[in-house]
Amino acid sequence: MAVIDKNLLLKAKKLLVMSPFALGDFLYIKTFLEAVKQQYPQLQIDIWLDDDRNDKQAWRLARSRIMQQWIEAEAAFGNMWGCCDSVVQQQRQIAQAAQQNYDIVVTLPQSRGKRYLSIARQIAPDALLIAGPCQSFMARKFGFWFYRKANAQFSPDITLLPQEHHITDRYYQWAHGIFGIELSGCALLPCLRPSIQHLTAAKQWLQQHFTAQTGPLIF
Template sequence: MHQSKHSTTTQIQVPELTLKKGSKVLYMTHLALGDYVYQGAFLKALSKQYPDVQIDVWIDDCRNKKKSWHSGRNSTLQQWLAKENHLNTIYPIASSNEHREQLIADAKNQQYDFIVFVATTRAPAYLKVAQAINANATIVGTEPKNLLSRLFYRNQYKSLSTTIALSELATSQHISDFYNHIFSRLFAVSLDEQQRSREILVTNSLGEQGKQQINAWRNAKNLSNGPTIFINHISTNEKRDWQLSQLTELTAKLTEKSPNTLFVLNAPPHKFDEVSNWCAQQTNIAVEAFSATKDFFELPSVMQACDLVISVETAIMHIASSLSLPQIALIRESASSWRPLKANSVLEGKKRVDNIAASEVVVAAENILKLA
Protein backbone atom coordinates (compact mmCIF):
# COMPACT_ATOMS: atom_id res chain seq x y z
CA MET A 1 0.00 0.00 0.00
CA HIS A 2 1.34 3.37 -0.92
CA GLN A 3 0.78 6.41 1.25
CA SER A 4 -0.11 9.52 -0.68
CA LYS A 5 1.70 12.72 0.19
CA HIS A 6 -0.40 15.83 0.49
CA SER A 7 1.50 19.02 -0.20
CA THR A 8 0.22 22.32 1.09
CA THR A 9 0.69 25.44 -1.00
CA THR A 10 0.44 29.03 0.12
CA GLN A 11 -1.72 31.18 -2.10
CA ILE A 12 0.21 34.15 -3.39
CA GLN A 13 -1.86 37.16 -4.31
CA VAL A 14 -1.21 38.37 -7.83
CA PRO A 15 -1.76 42.12 -8.27
CA GLU A 16 -3.84 43.29 -11.21
CA LEU A 17 -1.29 46.01 -11.99
CA THR A 18 2.31 45.02 -12.65
CA LEU A 19 4.62 47.77 -11.44
CA LYS A 20 8.22 47.75 -12.61
CA LYS A 21 11.33 49.62 -11.61
CA GLY A 22 10.90 53.20 -12.78
CA SER A 23 7.12 52.97 -13.22
CA LYS A 24 5.23 56.21 -12.67
CA VAL A 25 1.93 56.06 -10.77
CA LEU A 26 -0.56 58.90 -10.40
CA TYR A 27 -3.04 58.38 -7.56
CA MET A 28 -6.10 60.64 -7.81
CA THR A 29 -8.67 61.18 -5.06
CA HIS A 30 -10.68 63.91 -3.30
CA LEU A 31 -8.62 64.14 -0.14
CA ALA A 32 -9.43 65.72 3.19
CA LEU A 33 -7.24 65.30 6.27
CA GLY A 34 -9.35 62.41 7.54
CA ASP A 35 -9.17 60.66 4.16
CA TYR A 36 -5.40 60.90 4.09
CA VAL A 37 -5.02 59.35 7.54
CA TYR A 38 -6.16 56.06 5.98
CA GLN A 39 -5.24 56.35 2.30
CA GLY A 40 -1.85 57.70 3.33
CA ALA A 41 -1.10 54.50 5.23
CA PHE A 42 -1.67 52.48 2.06
CA LEU A 43 0.38 54.86 -0.11
CA LYS A 44 3.26 54.51 2.35
CA ALA A 45 2.94 50.71 2.24
CA LEU A 46 2.85 50.85 -1.58
CA SER A 47 6.07 52.86 -1.60
CA LYS A 48 7.71 50.40 0.79
CA GLN A 49 6.74 47.45 -1.40
CA TYR A 50 7.83 49.21 -4.61
CA PRO A 51 10.69 51.54 -3.57
CA ASP A 52 11.75 52.21 -7.18
CA VAL A 53 8.31 53.40 -8.30
CA GLN A 54 7.41 57.10 -8.53
CA ILE A 55 4.15 57.89 -6.70
CA ASP A 56 2.42 61.22 -7.35
CA VAL A 57 -0.87 62.35 -5.82
CA TRP A 58 -3.66 64.44 -7.36
CA ILE A 59 -5.88 65.98 -4.64
CA ASP A 60 -8.01 68.27 -6.82
CA ASP A 61 -11.65 67.23 -6.42
CA CYS A 62 -12.61 68.02 -10.04
CA ARG A 63 -15.41 70.43 -9.09
CA ASN A 64 -16.61 73.05 -11.55
CA LYS A 65 -17.20 75.59 -8.79
CA LYS A 66 -14.73 76.49 -6.07
CA LYS A 67 -15.80 75.87 -2.46
CA SER A 68 -15.14 78.29 0.41
CA TRP A 69 -13.12 75.66 2.29
CA HIS A 70 -10.86 74.78 -0.67
CA SER A 71 -8.11 77.22 0.29
CA GLY A 72 -7.80 76.02 3.89
CA ARG A 73 -7.91 72.34 2.95
CA ASN A 74 -5.37 72.91 0.18
CA SER A 75 -2.94 74.56 2.57
CA THR A 76 -3.15 72.00 5.38
CA LEU A 77 -3.03 68.99 3.07
CA GLN A 78 -0.03 70.27 1.16
CA GLN A 79 1.84 71.06 4.37
CA TRP A 80 1.36 67.49 5.56
CA LEU A 81 1.97 65.79 2.20
CA ALA A 82 5.09 67.88 1.61
CA LYS A 83 6.65 66.05 4.58
CA GLU A 84 5.88 62.65 3.04
CA ASN A 85 9.23 61.84 1.43
CA HIS A 86 7.89 58.78 -0.39
CA LEU A 87 5.56 60.98 -2.46
CA ASN A 88 7.00 62.85 -5.42
CA THR A 89 4.64 65.49 -6.84
CA ILE A 90 1.44 66.73 -5.19
CA TYR A 91 -1.10 68.33 -7.54
CA PRO A 92 -3.17 70.75 -5.40
CA ILE A 93 -6.86 71.60 -5.43
CA ALA A 94 -7.35 73.81 -8.48
CA SER A 95 -8.29 77.41 -7.77
CA SER A 96 -10.05 77.72 -11.15
CA ASN A 97 -10.74 75.77 -14.34
CA GLU A 98 -7.72 77.50 -15.90
CA HIS A 99 -5.56 76.35 -13.01
CA ARG A 100 -6.82 72.78 -13.47
CA GLU A 101 -5.89 72.88 -17.15
CA GLN A 102 -2.37 73.91 -16.14
CA LEU A 103 -2.19 71.04 -13.64
CA ILE A 104 -3.29 68.63 -16.39
CA ALA A 105 -0.60 70.03 -18.70
CA ASP A 106 2.03 69.55 -15.98
CA ALA A 107 0.85 65.99 -15.37
CA LYS A 108 0.94 65.20 -19.10
CA ASN A 109 4.67 65.88 -19.10
CA GLN A 110 5.19 63.02 -16.64
CA GLN A 111 3.82 60.39 -19.05
CA TYR A 112 2.38 58.24 -16.28
CA ASP A 113 2.33 54.48 -16.76
CA PHE A 114 -0.55 53.98 -14.32
CA ILE A 115 -3.36 56.30 -13.23
CA VAL A 116 -5.65 55.19 -10.41
CA PHE A 117 -8.59 57.34 -9.33
CA VAL A 118 -10.63 56.63 -6.20
CA ALA A 119 -13.70 58.85 -6.18
CA THR A 120 -16.93 58.19 -4.32
CA THR A 121 -18.44 61.24 -6.06
CA ARG A 122 -17.82 62.83 -9.49
CA ALA A 123 -16.07 59.67 -10.73
CA PRO A 124 -16.72 60.49 -14.44
CA ALA A 125 -15.01 63.86 -13.94
CA TYR A 126 -11.93 62.06 -12.62
CA LEU A 127 -12.01 59.70 -15.59
CA LYS A 128 -12.10 62.66 -17.97
CA VAL A 129 -9.08 64.26 -16.29
CA ALA A 130 -7.18 60.95 -16.16
CA GLN A 131 -7.69 60.42 -19.89
CA ALA A 132 -6.65 64.01 -20.60
CA ILE A 133 -3.41 63.41 -18.67
CA ASN A 134 -2.52 60.22 -20.55
CA ALA A 135 -5.08 58.21 -22.50
CA ASN A 136 -2.40 55.59 -23.19
CA ALA A 137 -1.73 54.90 -19.51
CA THR A 138 -3.20 51.92 -17.70
CA ILE A 139 -6.18 53.64 -16.06
CA VAL A 140 -8.17 52.13 -13.20
CA GLY A 141 -10.96 53.89 -11.35
CA THR A 142 -14.18 53.81 -9.40
CA GLU A 143 -17.46 53.42 -11.21
CA PRO A 144 -20.20 56.05 -10.84
CA LYS A 145 -22.35 55.58 -7.76
CA ASN A 146 -25.79 55.22 -9.34
CA LEU A 147 -27.03 52.96 -12.11
CA LEU A 148 -28.14 55.76 -14.46
CA SER A 149 -24.66 57.31 -14.38
CA ARG A 150 -23.05 53.93 -15.00
CA LEU A 151 -25.26 53.45 -18.05
CA PHE A 152 -24.69 57.01 -19.30
CA TYR A 153 -20.88 56.75 -19.05
CA ARG A 154 -20.52 53.08 -19.99
CA ASN A 155 -18.73 53.84 -23.27
CA GLN A 156 -16.13 56.03 -21.57
CA TYR A 157 -15.54 53.35 -18.94
CA LYS A 158 -14.93 50.67 -21.58
CA SER A 159 -11.46 52.14 -22.12
CA LEU A 160 -10.41 51.40 -18.52
CA SER A 161 -8.19 48.43 -17.75
CA THR A 162 -10.42 47.55 -14.81
CA THR A 163 -12.94 49.28 -12.57
CA ILE A 164 -13.62 49.49 -8.85
CA ALA A 165 -17.23 48.94 -7.81
CA LEU A 166 -18.53 51.23 -5.07
CA SER A 167 -20.60 48.29 -3.80
CA GLU A 168 -17.38 47.31 -2.01
CA LEU A 169 -17.68 50.54 -0.02
CA ALA A 170 -21.27 49.77 0.96
CA THR A 171 -20.27 46.41 2.44
CA SER A 172 -17.19 47.72 4.29
CA GLN A 173 -17.31 47.78 8.09
CA HIS A 174 -14.78 50.63 8.05
CA ILE A 175 -13.65 52.99 5.30
CA SER A 176 -10.16 51.50 5.53
CA ASP A 177 -11.63 48.11 4.48
CA PHE A 178 -12.53 49.73 1.15
CA TYR A 179 -9.00 51.08 0.68
CA ASN A 180 -7.55 47.72 1.72
CA HIS A 181 -9.67 46.03 -0.96
CA ILE A 182 -8.41 48.45 -3.62
CA PHE A 183 -4.71 48.30 -2.75
CA SER A 184 -4.80 44.56 -2.17
CA ARG A 185 -6.46 43.92 -5.51
CA LEU A 186 -4.41 46.34 -7.60
CA PHE A 187 -0.99 46.14 -5.92
CA ALA A 188 -1.11 43.16 -3.51
CA VAL A 189 -0.68 45.64 -0.64
CA SER A 190 -2.73 44.69 2.41
CA LEU A 191 -2.65 46.11 5.94
CA ASP A 192 -4.01 44.87 9.25
CA GLU A 193 -6.53 47.20 10.86
CA GLN A 194 -4.07 48.60 13.40
CA GLN A 195 -1.66 49.53 10.58
CA ARG A 196 -4.20 51.56 8.63
CA SER A 197 -3.71 54.97 10.27
CA ARG A 198 -0.92 57.07 8.77
CA GLU A 199 1.31 58.24 11.59
CA ILE A 200 1.86 61.98 11.90
CA LEU A 201 5.46 62.70 12.81
CA VAL A 202 5.78 65.80 14.98
CA THR A 203 9.36 67.07 15.20
CA ASN A 204 10.97 67.39 18.63
CA SER A 205 11.03 71.18 18.36
CA LEU A 206 7.33 71.40 17.46
CA GLY A 207 6.47 68.89 20.15
CA GLU A 208 8.32 71.04 22.68
CA GLN A 209 6.46 74.14 21.48
CA GLY A 210 3.16 72.34 22.03
CA LYS A 211 4.14 71.45 25.60
CA GLN A 212 5.30 75.00 26.28
CA GLN A 213 1.99 76.41 25.04
CA ILE A 214 -0.01 74.09 27.29
CA ASN A 215 2.22 74.93 30.27
CA ALA A 216 1.86 78.67 29.58
CA TRP A 217 -1.94 78.38 29.57
CA ARG A 218 -1.92 76.32 32.76
CA ASN A 219 0.45 78.70 34.54
CA ALA A 220 -1.61 81.73 33.50
CA LYS A 221 -4.65 80.13 35.15
CA ASN A 222 -2.71 78.94 38.23
CA LEU A 223 -3.47 75.30 37.53
CA SER A 224 -1.33 72.76 39.34
CA ASN A 225 -1.25 69.08 38.41
CA GLY A 226 -4.32 68.06 36.46
CA PRO A 227 -5.43 66.86 33.03
CA THR A 228 -5.55 68.92 29.85
CA ILE A 229 -8.45 68.02 27.57
CA PHE A 230 -8.53 69.00 23.88
CA ILE A 231 -12.11 69.44 22.64
CA ASN A 232 -13.34 69.86 19.07
CA HIS A 233 -17.12 70.41 18.94
CA ILE A 234 -17.39 71.99 15.45
CA SER A 235 -17.49 70.25 12.07
CA THR A 236 -18.46 71.33 8.55
CA ASN A 237 -22.08 70.21 8.98
CA GLU A 238 -24.47 71.11 11.80
CA LYS A 239 -25.63 67.48 12.03
CA ARG A 240 -22.11 66.62 13.16
CA ASP A 241 -21.75 69.50 15.64
CA TRP A 242 -22.13 69.43 19.40
CA GLN A 243 -24.02 72.26 21.11
CA LEU A 244 -22.47 74.91 23.36
CA SER A 245 -24.98 73.99 26.08
CA GLN A 246 -23.59 70.44 26.03
CA LEU A 247 -20.05 71.80 26.11
CA THR A 248 -20.95 73.89 29.16
CA GLU A 249 -22.37 70.87 30.97
CA LEU A 250 -19.39 68.67 30.08
CA THR A 251 -16.71 71.13 31.18
CA ALA A 252 -18.56 72.03 34.39
CA LYS A 253 -18.97 68.41 35.49
CA LEU A 254 -15.38 67.47 34.68
CA THR A 255 -14.10 70.58 36.50
CA GLU A 256 -16.16 69.53 39.50
CA LYS A 257 -14.43 66.14 39.43
CA SER A 258 -10.96 67.59 38.75
CA PRO A 259 -10.70 71.34 39.54
CA ASN A 260 -7.26 71.70 37.90
CA THR A 261 -8.48 70.59 34.48
CA LEU A 262 -7.60 72.79 31.50
CA PHE A 263 -9.82 72.61 28.43
CA VAL A 264 -8.38 73.56 25.02
CA LEU A 265 -11.24 74.36 22.68
CA ASN A 266 -10.29 73.93 19.03
CA ALA A 267 -11.84 76.09 16.32
CA PRO A 268 -11.34 76.50 12.57
CA PRO A 269 -9.87 79.95 11.77
CA HIS A 270 -13.19 81.42 10.60
CA LYS A 271 -14.85 80.38 13.89
CA PHE A 272 -12.01 81.36 16.23
CA ASP A 273 -13.41 84.75 17.34
CA GLU A 274 -16.78 83.19 18.16
CA VAL A 275 -15.19 80.38 20.19
CA SER A 276 -12.74 82.77 21.86
CA ASN A 277 -15.62 85.01 22.99
CA TRP A 278 -17.41 82.00 24.50
CA CYS A 279 -14.25 81.02 26.37
CA ALA A 280 -13.85 84.54 27.76
CA GLN A 281 -17.37 84.36 29.24
CA GLN A 282 -16.59 81.21 31.25
CA THR A 283 -15.74 82.14 34.83
CA ASN A 284 -15.89 78.78 36.59
CA ILE A 285 -13.83 76.66 34.20
CA ALA A 286 -10.30 76.97 32.80
CA VAL A 287 -10.61 77.06 29.03
CA GLU A 288 -8.52 78.41 26.15
CA ALA A 289 -9.49 78.81 22.50
CA PHE A 290 -7.05 77.45 19.93
CA SER A 291 -6.71 77.46 16.15
CA ALA A 292 -3.78 76.35 14.00
CA THR A 293 -3.34 79.43 11.83
CA LYS A 294 0.34 79.36 10.85
CA ASP A 295 1.07 75.74 10.05
CA PHE A 296 -0.79 72.42 10.02
CA PHE A 297 1.71 70.88 12.44
CA GLU A 298 0.73 73.37 15.15
CA LEU A 299 -2.42 71.29 15.55
CA PRO A 300 -0.88 67.85 16.26
CA SER A 301 1.84 69.43 18.42
CA VAL A 302 -0.76 70.93 20.79
CA MET A 303 -2.98 67.84 20.66
CA GLN A 304 0.00 65.64 21.51
CA ALA A 305 0.60 67.64 24.69
CA CYS A 306 -2.94 66.94 25.96
CA ASP A 307 -4.14 64.01 28.07
CA LEU A 308 -7.41 63.41 26.22
CA VAL A 309 -9.04 64.40 22.92
CA ILE A 310 -12.82 64.70 22.63
CA SER A 311 -13.93 65.30 19.05
CA VAL A 312 -17.02 65.26 16.92
CA GLU A 313 -17.08 63.61 13.51
CA THR A 314 -14.33 65.51 11.71
CA ALA A 315 -10.62 65.35 10.85
CA ILE A 316 -9.55 65.96 14.46
CA MET A 317 -10.66 62.49 15.57
CA HIS A 318 -8.63 60.88 12.77
CA ILE A 319 -5.56 62.99 13.60
CA ALA A 320 -5.89 61.86 17.23
CA SER A 321 -5.91 58.30 15.92
CA SER A 322 -2.74 59.00 13.90
CA LEU A 323 -1.09 60.30 17.06
CA SER A 324 -2.35 57.31 19.12
CA LEU A 325 -3.85 59.69 21.69
CA PRO A 326 -6.50 58.78 24.28
CA GLN A 327 -9.75 59.80 22.62
CA ILE A 328 -13.52 59.95 22.82
CA ALA A 329 -15.10 60.20 19.37
CA LEU A 330 -18.64 61.53 18.95
CA ILE A 331 -20.22 60.37 15.69
CA ARG A 332 -23.60 59.68 14.11
CA GLU A 333 -24.76 56.07 13.96
CA SER A 334 -24.79 56.31 10.17
CA ALA A 335 -21.09 57.24 10.15
CA SER A 336 -19.79 54.22 12.04
CA SER A 337 -17.67 53.23 9.03
CA TRP A 338 -15.72 56.47 9.57
CA ARG A 339 -15.04 55.89 13.27
CA PRO A 340 -11.39 56.44 14.27
CA LEU A 341 -9.70 53.06 14.56
CA LYS A 342 -7.74 53.74 17.74
CA ALA A 343 -10.31 55.62 19.84
CA ASN A 344 -10.71 54.52 23.46
CA SER A 345 -14.41 55.28 23.26
CA VAL A 346 -16.75 55.85 20.31
CA LEU A 347 -20.16 57.27 21.24
CA GLU A 348 -22.90 57.29 18.61
CA GLY A 349 -25.88 59.61 18.24
CA LYS A 350 -28.99 58.78 16.27
CA LYS A 351 -29.01 60.94 13.10
CA ARG A 352 -27.16 63.79 14.87
CA VAL A 353 -24.05 64.06 17.02
CA ASP A 354 -25.82 66.35 19.49
CA ASN A 355 -28.09 63.42 20.38
CA ILE A 356 -25.14 62.18 22.44
CA ALA A 357 -25.77 63.43 25.97
CA ALA A 358 -23.05 65.30 27.83
CA SER A 359 -23.47 62.86 30.72
CA GLU A 360 -22.33 59.99 28.44
CA VAL A 361 -19.16 61.88 27.54
CA VAL A 362 -18.51 62.71 31.19
CA VAL A 363 -18.62 59.03 32.15
CA ALA A 364 -16.30 58.07 29.28
CA ALA A 365 -13.82 60.83 30.20
CA GLU A 366 -13.86 59.86 33.87
CA ASN A 367 -13.06 56.27 32.96
CA ILE A 368 -10.18 57.18 30.63
CA LEU A 369 -8.67 59.77 32.99
CA LYS A 370 -9.48 57.64 36.05
CA LEU A 371 -11.40 60.48 37.71
CA ALA A 372 -14.34 58.35 38.88
Protein backbone atom coordinates in the same frame (compact mmCIF):
# COMPACT_ATOMS: atom_id res chain seq x y z
CA MET B 1 -5.71 38.46 -7.67
CA ALA B 2 -4.89 42.19 -7.74
CA VAL B 3 -6.09 44.42 -10.58
CA ILE B 4 -2.54 45.64 -11.27
CA ASP B 5 -0.07 42.89 -12.08
CA LYS B 6 2.90 42.71 -9.70
CA ASN B 7 5.38 42.62 -12.59
CA LEU B 8 4.01 45.94 -13.87
CA LEU B 9 4.33 47.49 -10.41
CA LEU B 10 7.95 46.31 -10.27
CA LYS B 11 8.69 47.94 -13.64
CA ALA B 12 6.60 51.10 -13.26
CA LYS B 13 8.28 54.38 -12.37
CA LYS B 14 5.36 56.72 -11.70
CA LEU B 15 1.88 56.33 -10.23
CA LEU B 16 -0.78 59.05 -10.03
CA VAL B 17 -3.64 58.69 -7.54
CA MET B 18 -6.56 61.01 -8.30
CA SER B 19 -9.14 61.76 -5.60
CA PRO B 20 -10.65 64.84 -3.93
CA PHE B 21 -9.37 63.62 -0.57
CA ALA B 22 -10.64 65.32 2.56
CA LEU B 23 -8.39 65.37 5.63
CA GLY B 24 -9.89 62.21 7.13
CA ASP B 25 -9.83 60.35 3.84
CA PHE B 26 -6.15 61.03 3.36
CA LEU B 27 -5.28 60.05 6.94
CA TYR B 28 -6.64 56.57 6.26
CA ILE B 29 -5.58 56.11 2.65
CA LYS B 30 -1.98 57.23 3.15
CA THR B 31 -1.31 54.17 5.33
CA PHE B 32 -1.90 51.94 2.33
CA LEU B 33 -0.18 54.18 -0.20
CA GLU B 34 2.86 54.18 2.08
CA ALA B 35 2.70 50.37 2.03
CA VAL B 36 2.71 50.48 -1.78
CA LYS B 37 5.79 52.73 -1.68
CA GLN B 38 7.50 50.43 0.80
CA GLN B 39 6.91 47.37 -1.38
CA TYR B 40 7.81 49.19 -4.60
CA PRO B 41 10.40 51.81 -3.54
CA GLN B 42 11.24 52.77 -7.13
CA LEU B 43 7.66 53.96 -7.66
CA GLN B 44 7.05 57.69 -7.48
CA ILE B 45 3.56 58.24 -6.04
CA ASP B 46 1.93 61.56 -6.91
CA ILE B 47 -1.46 62.85 -5.70
CA TRP B 48 -4.10 64.77 -7.69
CA LEU B 49 -6.47 66.59 -5.30
CA ASP B 50 -8.32 68.85 -7.72
CA ASP B 51 -12.08 68.27 -7.42
CA ASP B 52 -12.92 69.80 -10.83
CA ARG B 53 -15.10 72.60 -9.42
CA ASN B 54 -12.92 75.48 -10.63
CA ASP B 55 -14.43 78.10 -8.35
CA LYS B 56 -12.98 80.47 -5.77
CA GLN B 57 -14.67 79.11 -2.63
CA ALA B 58 -12.32 80.06 0.20
CA TRP B 59 -12.97 76.97 2.37
CA ARG B 60 -12.32 74.58 -0.53
CA LEU B 61 -9.06 76.22 -1.60
CA ALA B 62 -7.89 76.57 2.02
CA ARG B 63 -8.52 72.88 2.68
CA SER B 64 -6.59 72.05 -0.47
CA ARG B 65 -3.62 74.13 0.69
CA ILE B 66 -3.62 72.33 4.06
CA MET B 67 -3.71 68.99 2.24
CA GLN B 68 -0.86 70.10 -0.03
CA GLN B 69 1.30 71.06 2.96
CA TRP B 70 0.55 67.72 4.60
CA ILE B 71 1.37 65.68 1.49
CA GLU B 72 4.58 67.64 0.92
CA ALA B 73 5.68 66.70 4.46
CA GLU B 74 5.14 62.97 3.85
CA ALA B 75 8.22 61.18 2.55
CA ALA B 76 6.25 58.59 0.56
CA PHE B 77 4.85 61.08 -1.96
CA GLY B 78 6.27 63.10 -4.82
CA ASN B 79 4.34 65.71 -6.77
CA MET B 80 0.96 66.95 -5.63
CA TRP B 81 -1.68 68.82 -7.61
CA GLY B 82 -4.17 70.88 -5.58
CA CYS B 83 -7.63 72.31 -6.21
CA CYS B 84 -7.92 74.88 -8.98
CA ASP B 85 -9.89 78.14 -8.93
CA SER B 86 -10.39 78.40 -12.70
CA VAL B 87 -10.43 76.35 -15.89
CA VAL B 88 -7.27 78.14 -17.00
CA GLN B 89 -5.42 77.05 -13.87
CA GLN B 90 -6.72 73.51 -14.22
CA GLN B 91 -5.55 73.25 -17.82
CA ARG B 92 -2.14 74.55 -16.79
CA GLN B 93 -2.01 71.92 -14.05
CA ILE B 94 -3.08 69.14 -16.43
CA ALA B 95 -0.25 70.15 -18.78
CA GLN B 96 2.25 70.06 -15.92
CA ALA B 97 1.08 66.63 -14.77
CA ALA B 98 1.21 65.32 -18.35
CA GLN B 99 4.96 65.96 -18.40
CA GLN B 100 5.41 63.25 -15.75
CA ASN B 101 4.60 60.43 -18.20
CA TYR B 102 2.74 58.29 -15.68
CA ASP B 103 2.79 54.52 -16.07
CA ILE B 104 -0.29 53.96 -13.88
CA VAL B 105 -3.21 56.19 -12.90
CA VAL B 106 -5.82 55.24 -10.27
CA THR B 107 -8.97 57.34 -9.82
CA LEU B 108 -11.02 57.27 -6.61
CA PRO B 109 -13.63 59.93 -7.27
CA GLN B 110 -16.85 58.77 -5.55
CA SER B 111 -18.56 61.44 -7.68
CA ARG B 112 -17.60 63.18 -10.95
CA GLY B 113 -16.13 59.88 -12.03
CA LYS B 114 -16.58 60.37 -15.77
CA ARG B 115 -14.86 63.75 -15.62
CA TYR B 116 -12.00 62.30 -13.58
CA LEU B 117 -11.41 59.61 -16.18
CA SER B 118 -11.41 62.25 -18.92
CA ILE B 119 -8.82 64.32 -17.04
CA ALA B 120 -6.77 61.20 -16.36
CA ARG B 121 -6.60 60.46 -20.07
CA GLN B 122 -5.55 64.03 -20.81
CA ILE B 123 -2.72 63.64 -18.32
CA ALA B 124 -1.67 60.10 -19.28
CA PRO B 125 -3.17 58.87 -22.58
CA ASP B 126 -1.09 55.68 -22.60
CA ALA B 127 -1.06 54.80 -18.89
CA LEU B 128 -2.79 51.84 -17.29
CA LEU B 129 -5.93 53.56 -15.96
CA ILE B 130 -7.79 51.94 -13.05
CA ALA B 131 -11.20 53.40 -12.20
CA GLY B 132 -12.37 53.27 -8.61
CA PRO B 133 -16.06 53.22 -7.68
CA CYS B 134 -18.32 56.14 -8.54
CA GLN B 135 -21.68 56.61 -6.83
CA SER B 136 -23.40 58.57 -9.60
CA PHE B 137 -26.58 57.38 -11.33
CA MET B 138 -24.80 57.36 -14.71
CA ALA B 139 -22.08 55.06 -13.40
CA ARG B 140 -24.60 52.59 -12.03
CA LYS B 141 -26.90 52.70 -15.05
CA PHE B 142 -24.37 52.84 -17.90
CA GLY B 143 -21.29 51.24 -16.39
CA PHE B 144 -19.67 49.98 -19.60
CA TRP B 145 -20.01 53.32 -21.36
CA PHE B 146 -19.19 55.32 -18.22
CA TYR B 147 -15.88 53.52 -17.61
CA ARG B 148 -14.88 53.12 -21.26
CA LYS B 149 -11.72 55.25 -20.89
CA ALA B 150 -10.40 52.95 -18.15
CA ASN B 151 -8.41 49.76 -18.65
CA ALA B 152 -9.97 48.20 -15.57
CA GLN B 153 -12.40 48.96 -12.78
CA PHE B 154 -12.36 48.05 -9.10
CA SER B 155 -15.27 48.32 -6.66
CA PRO B 156 -14.80 47.10 -3.07
CA ASP B 157 -17.50 44.73 -1.82
CA ILE B 158 -18.23 45.68 1.79
CA THR B 159 -20.59 42.72 2.12
CA LEU B 160 -17.45 40.59 2.42
CA LEU B 161 -16.41 42.45 5.58
CA PRO B 162 -17.61 41.72 9.13
CA GLN B 163 -20.77 43.55 10.11
CA GLU B 164 -18.93 45.67 12.68
CA HIS B 165 -15.87 46.42 10.58
CA HIS B 166 -13.78 49.59 10.82
CA ILE B 167 -13.32 52.15 8.04
CA THR B 168 -9.69 51.00 7.71
CA ASP B 169 -10.98 47.60 6.61
CA ARG B 170 -12.66 49.27 3.63
CA TYR B 171 -9.52 51.13 2.64
CA TYR B 172 -7.50 47.94 3.01
CA GLN B 173 -9.93 46.14 0.72
CA TRP B 174 -9.29 48.84 -1.88
CA ALA B 175 -5.47 48.68 -1.53
CA HIS B 176 -5.39 44.89 -1.50
CA GLY B 177 -7.72 44.59 -4.49
CA ILE B 178 -5.86 47.08 -6.69
CA PHE B 179 -2.22 46.74 -5.59
CA GLY B 180 -2.16 43.35 -3.87
CA ILE B 181 -0.87 44.89 -0.64
CA GLU B 182 -0.91 42.53 2.38
CA LEU B 183 -1.33 44.14 5.82
CA SER B 184 -2.91 43.06 9.09
CA GLY B 185 -3.41 44.11 12.69
CA CYS B 186 -1.86 47.38 13.82
CA ALA B 187 -0.33 47.94 10.38
CA LEU B 188 -3.79 49.01 9.17
CA LEU B 189 -4.05 51.88 11.66
CA PRO B 190 -3.44 55.47 10.52
CA CYS B 191 -0.46 57.40 11.82
CA LEU B 192 0.14 61.15 12.12
CA ARG B 193 3.73 62.41 12.22
CA PRO B 194 3.79 66.01 13.49
CA SER B 195 6.98 67.93 12.76
CA ILE B 196 9.47 68.66 15.54
CA GLN B 197 8.49 72.33 15.31
CA HIS B 198 4.85 71.61 16.08
CA LEU B 199 5.63 69.02 18.76
CA THR B 200 7.88 71.53 20.54
CA ALA B 201 5.21 74.24 20.36
CA ALA B 202 2.58 71.82 21.73
CA LYS B 203 4.80 70.80 24.65
CA GLN B 204 5.47 74.45 25.51
CA TRP B 205 1.74 75.21 25.42
CA LEU B 206 0.96 72.24 27.69
CA GLN B 207 3.64 73.24 30.19
CA GLN B 208 2.27 76.78 30.25
CA HIS B 209 -1.39 75.82 30.73
CA PHE B 210 -1.09 72.62 32.78
CA THR B 211 1.73 73.33 35.18
CA ALA B 212 0.20 71.23 37.97
CA GLN B 213 -0.71 68.20 35.86
CA THR B 214 -0.53 64.97 37.85
CA GLY B 215 -2.76 62.56 35.91
CA PRO B 216 -2.93 61.42 32.28
CA LEU B 217 -3.60 64.00 29.56
CA ILE B 218 -6.39 63.19 27.10
CA PHE B 219 -6.58 65.02 23.77
